[in-house]
Amino acid sequence: MLTLHRKTFLLDRLARDRRLHAADLAAELGTSEDTIRRDLRDLAAQGLLVRVHGGALPASPTHVSLAARQGIHAGDKERLGRTAAQLLRDGQIVIIDGGTTNLALVAALSKSLRVTVVTHSPGIAAALEHHALIEVILIGGRIFRHSMVALGAETQNAYSRIRADICLLGVTGLHPDTGMTTGDAEEARLKATMVEAAAETVVLATADKLGVTSPWQIAPLARLGRLVAKGEPPGWLPDRTEFVAV
Amino acid sequence: MLTLHRKTFLLDRLARDRRLHAADLAAELGTSEDTIRRDLRDLAAQGLLVRVHGGALPASPTHVSLAARQGIHAGDKERLGRTAAQLLRDGQIVIIDGGTTNLALVAALSKSLRVTVVTHSPGIAAALEHHALIEVILIGGRIFRHSMVALGAETQNAYSRIRADICLLGVTGLHPDTGMTTGDAEEARLKATMVEAAAETVVLATADKLGVTSPWQIAPLARLGRLVAKGEPPGWLPDRTEFVAV
DNA sequence: CTGATTCGTGCAATATCGTGCAAAGAACCG
DNA sequence: CGGTTCTTTGCACGATATTGCACGAATCAG
Numbered sequence: 001m002l003t004l005h006r007k008t009f010l011l012d013r014l015a016r017d018r019r020l021h022a023a024d025l026a027a028e029l030g031t032s033e034d035t036i037r038r039d040l041r042d043l044a045a046q047g048l049l050v051r052v053h054g055g056a057l058p059a060s061p062t063h064v065s066l067a068a069r070q071g072i073h074a075g076d077k078e079r080l081g082r083t084a085a086q087l088l089r090d091g092q093i094v095i096i097d098g099g100t101t102n103l104a105l106v107a108a109l110s111k112s113l114r115v116t117v118v119t120h121s122p123g124i125a126a127a128l129e130h131h132a133l134i135e136v137i138l139i140g141g142r143i144f145r146h147s148m149v150a151l152g153a154e155t156q157n158a159y160s161r162i163r164a165d166i167c168l169l170g171v172t173g174l175h176p177d178t179g180m181t182t183g184d185a186e187e188a189r190l191k192a193t194m195v196e197a198a199a200e201t202v203v204l205a206t207a208d209k210l211g212v213t214s215p216w217q218i219a220p221l222a223r224l225g226r227l228v229a230k231g232e233p234p235g236w237l238p239d240r241t242e243f244v245a246v
Numbered sequence: 247m248l249t250l251h252r253k254t255f256l257l258d259r260l261a262r263d264r265r266l267h268a269a270d271l272a273a274e275l276g277t278s279e280d281t282i283r284r285d286l287r288d289l290a291a292q293g294l295l296v297r298v299h300g301g302a303l304p305a306s307p308t309h310v311s312l313a314a315r316q317g318i319h320a321g322d323k324e325r326l327g328r329t330a331a332q333l334l335r336d337g338q339i340v341i342i343d344g345g346t347t348n349l350a351l352v353a354a355l356s357k358s359l360r361v362t363v364v365t366h367s368p369g370i371a372a373a374l375e376h377h378a379l380i381e382v383i384l385i386g387g388r389i390f391r392h393s394m395v396a397l398g399a400e401t402q403n404a405y406s407r408i409r410a411d412i413c414l415l416g417v418t419g420l421h422p423d424t425g426m427t428t429g430d431a432e433e434a435r436l437k438a439t440m441v442e443a444a445a446e447t448v449v450l451a452t453a454d455k456l457g458v459t460s461p462w463q464i465a466p467l468a469r470l471g472r473l474v475a476k477g478e479p480p481g482w483l484p485d486r487t488e489f490v491a492v
Numbered sequence: 493c494t495g496a497t498t499c500g501t502g503c504a505a506t507a508t509c510g511t512g513c514a515a516a517g518a519a520c521c522g
Numbered sequence: 523c524g525g526t527t528c529t530t531t532g533c534a535c536g537a538t539a540t541t542g543c544a545c546g547a548a549t550c551a552g
Contacts, residue, residue: 003530019248022508032532037509052250053508053539071253071292122371122384129369129394138368138396140386140404148375150384158386158400207510249540268498278542283499299498299549 006031007039014049014058021055045173045212047146047183060146070100073206076230076246080204081105083246084168084228087202090114092165095194096124098149099170101204103127109134118162120150120190137162144187151186159193167198173214174205176236179221181214188216200225210234247275253285260295260304267301319452322476322492326450327351329492330414330474333448336360338411341440342370344395345416347450349373355380364408366396366436383408390433397432405439413444419460420451422482425467427460434462446471456480 141150387396
């Protein structure tokens with residue numbers, strides 16, 4: 001059976017059942033579980049589904065509540081957020097991308113931190129309501145439902161007129177060859193503009209992002225200033241990229 | 247069964263029954279009580295429910311309804327929201343101002359309503375996450391902490407380039423002489439632009455807003471198309487303004 | 493106060509995961 | 523056709539996650 005057929009089958013089945021169970025599928029397709037898991041990993045890297053222990057779920061939050069979804073890697077994300085929150089300094093201008101990991105970071109920000117936050121995510125902006133010393137600049141645009149952030153020419157344009165110190169970027173893949181990548185073309189374009197707008201780019205990555213690649217490149221690894229992740233720095237990390245262990 | 251599905255099931259069931267009993271659920275799902283207890287512990291750690299002896303209860307309502315409920319006129323606002331939600335029709339372009347009353351309105355919107363919402367409030371935008379058919383246009387700007395909405399030249403400019411059907415405006419005063427008023431000068435300017443951008447302006451007002459005035463005028467009463475409020479229409483309401491009783 | 497229920501924790505069994513490695517097959521090139 | 527390289531696949535193995543059970547502590551109902 002061809003790989004592409006199998007992956008298509010997995011996506012169809014996912015659309016029908018709204019869940020996938022790796023072991024069952026392996027038996028049904030007559031392959032090893034390893035193969036299924038590899039397929040799921042690939043599809044997850046492309047943003048076509050979300051991996052969970054035992055199988056996978058649809059990428060868009062249709063039937064599994066987003067609240068429950070935030071529980072995926074919850075512990076890891078919280079630790080990443082707490083560590084990365086320490087990297088910010090008073091007076092900085094900080095671009096914060098959307099995503100649950102960055103939401104965890106915002107929750108971990110000190111109430112006495114005095115920075116300017118620029119974001120195109122309504123969720124991030126709303127979460128900063130009780131940080132009285134943080135000035136928030138909201139970037140508008142058409143809301144892209146899949147990730148609940150603003151997108152489009154307006155958004156692009158607004159970021160291109162900003163000079164920030166740090167960009168806290170969300171990615172779905174980090175790979176030695178393809179660099180920082182994500183699953184949506186327009187989102188990739190916008191993220192590229194965000195990276196351009198900041199002096200330094202910082203990525204918070206759970207283990208499932210490292211060494212994988214998604215369809216659309218944001219920027220090469222050389223543009224990555226700091227990587228916040230668990231454990232040891234990957235061997236392929238550029239010398240100029242600082243590794244921050246949680 | 248996937249862990250995340252079980253947790254989602256628990257949340258759904260909690261939303262339906264307003265309570266969970268661990269032992270019953272264990273029997274129903276065919277797992278041990280320990281597993282259920284562990285799930286409940288995880289969900290409680292995420293703040294999605296509150297543990298009690300024997301099971302769990304809903305957490306203090308989500309940030310949406312929480313904000314909508316923390317006001318003194320909580321019940322009134324909810325009723326206003328439900329009534330006003332009925333005024334919208336498929337295909338319309340709707341400007342929604344910030345504020346807890348409008349948040350209550352968003353919470354009351356039908357999941358099958360197909361409109362385009364334009365808003366400069368991150369809270370409103372975030373609350374529309376689960377309304378899959380509603381297109382959301384987010385207007386950016388500097389966040390004004392007092393009311394958690396975007397303000398400034400950018401915001402102003404964005405609204406001036408929009409033609410909407412309805413503007414759901416928030417005011418702090420409605421008075422026969424001064425018209426629609428609010429407490430901040432720049433906010434008043436922005437709200438005036440919003441009124442200009444819409445064919446019709448609708449105000450949801452609790453009783454404490456009627457007949458009182460705030461320092462800054464948004465627009466004269468003549469621009470008010472509909473007033474949604476409790477009880478009888480005030481005598482000073484212009485003839486051309488339709489009164490919608492809750 | 494007492495019995496029953498529920499809770500939390502440690503522990504062991506099972507399931508699942510990620511990675512390295514080798515074999516089989518496909519693609520490519522000369 | 524022969525050789526080389528790359529991809530895919532399955533397997534082994536150690537690491538991690540999940541689950542059920544046991545047991546003592548805490549809590550509840552009457």
